[in-house]
Structure formats: structure tokens, C-alpha cells
Amino acid sequence: MAQYAHPPDPSGMPLGPRQRALLAVLQEANAELSGQELHERLRQGSQRHGLATVYRNLRLLQRSGLVRCRKLPSGESVYAPLERDDHHLTCVGCGHSEPLPICPVGTGGLGLTKVLPQGFKPLFHTFEIHGLCRSCQQSEPLAHG
Ligand SMILES: [Zn+2]
Ligand SMILES: [Zn+2]
Structure with missing residues (x-):
């Protein structure tokens, strides 16, 4: 049986450690997260993630087809892994x-x-x-x- 549209495998992508950490936080969360919330959660880890870096990496992950994004009526953007x-x-x-x-x-x-x-x-x-x-x-x- 052929496998159709399955989510891309992050392990095959040239991701940096910060992008991997970001993706892992999104996959562990059971709801969409804003850039601010991601920034908060990443601060509990060992790496340093500035807020600007978080947003830049979110854009990169979107371009790689690993992360989706939508805008709330409040204007805030929230992020989730693509497979969700x-x-x-x-x-x-x-x-x-x-x-x-x-x-x-x-x-x-x-x-x-x-x-x-x-x-x-x-x-x-x-x-x-x-x-x-x-x-x-x-x-x-x-x-x-
Ligand atoms: Zn109502
Ligand atoms: Zn859909």
C-alpha cells in the first residue's frame, strides 16, 4: 500500500538545535502556542532563546513545512506542528x-x-x-x- 501525504520527517531536515527544541515544545504542547508562550517554555531549558530568535526560527520552520500558524481575532499568531x-x-x-x-x-x-x-x-x-x-x-x- 502506498503512503500518501504523511508529515515530513524532522530528522531528515537540516534543523539547528534551537529549531529542534522549538519543534519539540510545540509537539509536546496539546494546544497552539504563541511566540511569547514558546519563548517562556524554552527559557526553562538549557539553551538561550531570545524572543527575536524564536520568531525567526518559527518562520524557518514554517518554510520547511514543519510548523503551521494562524492568526487569532486578537491579532496574535499561534503555532502548532504541521501534523496537527x-x-x-x-x-x-x-x-x-x-x-x-x-x-x-x-x-x-x-x-x-x-x-x-x-x-x-x-x-x-x-x-x-x-x-x-x-x-x-x-x-x-x-x-x-
Ligand atoms: Zn457567543
Ligand atoms: Zn486542515
Whole structure:
């Protein structure tokens, strides 16, 4: 049986020790982490990681197709290892965010390969739904103002 789209093997990539440490922290975490949070966690290790270095290495890891990134409504970017293919729906009323049960962009979803221009190499994708949760739909936002 052929193996399709499996995540790239970090051991085969020319990663520096700081990039490996960064990736390990992301893989150990069970949630997405911001650059600040990564910086905090790395400070508990033996290597020195400046915040600017953390952001530079995050960009490199994204370019290598090992780390994905999405922007929260607050404008903050959060990072996760590429193999974690999570998507969220977020309520614009109360800010509640929850994961979708499946990836709607993957195989059998939107059919990414059909819409990509030739020669473009996809590394990762983001997909989010913004709307109003059940309880925010029931409350009239302007009635009590
Ligand atoms: Zn809500
Ligand atoms: Zn996905």
C-alpha cells in the first residue's frame, strides 16, 4: 500500500538545535502556542532563546513545512506542528472558540489541488468559521445598551 501525504520527517531536515527544541515544545504542547508562550517554555531549558530568535526560527520552520500558524481575532499568531490539522469555529459575540471535528479542506473537502495554480507548493492551510453561537443569537446585542 502506498503512503500518501504523511508529515515530513524532522530528522531528515537540516534543523539547528534551537529549531529542534522549538519543534519539540510545540509537539509536546496539546494546544497552539504563541511566540511569547514558546519563548517562556524554552527559557526553562538549557539553551538561550531570545524572543527575536524564536520568531525567526518559527518562520524557518514554517518554510520547511514543519510548523503551521494562524492568526487569532486578537491579532496574535499561534503555532502548532504541521501534523496537527485543527480548525476552529469562533463566536464573534462572546469569543468562544471550539475545534471542528474534521478538516474541511483536506482530501474530499474543497479539493485544494484543483484551485492551486501550477507550480505552487502548498505547505499548510488555515480555515476558520466566524459566526454567532446559540446563546449569542438569543441575546439582542443592542437592546440593553
Ligand atoms: Zn457567543
Ligand atoms: Zn486542515
